[in-house]
Amino acid sequence: GQQLNQSPQSMFIQEGEDVSMNCTSSSIFNTWLWYKQDPGEGPVLLIALYKAGELTSNGRLTAQFGITRKDSFLNISASIPSDVGIYFCAGRLYNQGGKLIFGQGTELSVKP
Amino acid sequence: DAGVIQSPRHEVTEMGQEVTLRCKPISGHDYLFWYRQTMMRGLELLIYFNNNVPIDDSGMPEDRFSAKMPNASFSTLKIQPSEPRDSAVYFCASSRTSSGETQYFGPGTRLLVL
Numbered sequence: 696g697q698q699l700n701q702s703p704q705s706m707f708i709q710e711g712e713d714v715s716m717n718c719t720s721s722s723i724f725n726t727w728l729w730y731k732q733d734p735g736e737g738p739v740l741l742i743a744l745y746k747a748g749e750l751t752s753n754g755r756l757t758a759q760f761g762i763t764r765k766d767s768f769l770n771i772s773a774s775i776p777s778d779v780g781i782y783f784c785a786g787r788l789y790n791q792g793g794k795l796i797f798g799q800g801t802e803l804s805v806k807p
Numbered sequence: 808d809a810g811v812i813q814s815p816r817h818e819v820t821e822m823g824q825e826v827t828l829r830c831k832p833i834s835g836h837d838y839l840f841w842y843r844q845t846m847m848r849g850l851e852l853l854i855y856f857n858n859n860v861p862i863d864d865s866g867m868p869e870d871r872f873s874a875k876m877p878n879a880s881f882s883t884l885k886i887q888p889s890e891p892r893d894s895a896v897y898f899c900a901s902s903r904t905s906s907g908e909t910q911y912f913g914p915g916t917r918l919l920v921l
Contacts, residue, residue, distance in 0.1 A: 728909055728910075730912075735914075736914055736915070737811075737898050737900075737912030737913050737914050737915050738850075738898075738912045739912070740909050740910075740911065743909045783850065792855075792857070792862060792863070793838040793840070793855055793857065793862075793902060793910070794852060794855065794863060795840075795852065795910060796852075797849060797850040798849075799849050800849060800850075
């Protein structure tokens with residue numbers, strides 16, 4: 696089936712550092728979403744992207760929809776301890792209705 | 808507004824027993840999704856509904872799994888009989904009418920089959 700390759704799988708950073716993670720696919724997506732999951736909770740939407748080239752920010756988070764429609768990245772600036780969690784990208788293929796495909800997740804650890 | 812509501816939050820059962828997971832989507836959302844999350848396989852879509860009708864059940868592992876949505880505010884995912892390999896976190900999510908809308912997840916049900 697369709698897969699999203701998300702990298703890196705995990706990151707250990709110092710508080711205050713910037714973080715970057717990305718997702719790539721061999722297929723073209725018409726929507727890219729970024730979620731964060733805290734331990735014991737469901738994924739929570741961070742940013743949604745609907746157009747190729749779109750760059751969207753949400754506070755310290757910035758995400759972009761790749762020009763080729765096959766990739767997306769998420770940047771977190773000036774990380775803080777509460778940024779800890781697992782970040783997932785998700786994409787929606789054309790003609791797939793409401794179905795999303797999720798990346799494997801990036802586990803972020805922030806050292807105070 | 809209340810978010811997606813799932814029950815129970817935790818379930819421990821013995822192999823062979825029937826398990827029923829419940830979900831109440833956000834009011835006004837016409838799409839409902841059931842996912843399973845494991846360390847090995849990540850987040851997998853099991854089935855989704857549009858206006859209470861199952862649209863894609865290709866992710867349902869096998870005949871032991873079944874899902875229903877009798878009305879716009881309630882859905883169940885049933886496993887009968889349950890097996891240890893079914894142990895996972897099961898999430899329900901919902902979204903509005905347009906297929907371009909984002910999905911909002913419930914808190915999940917943590918299932919352990921002994």
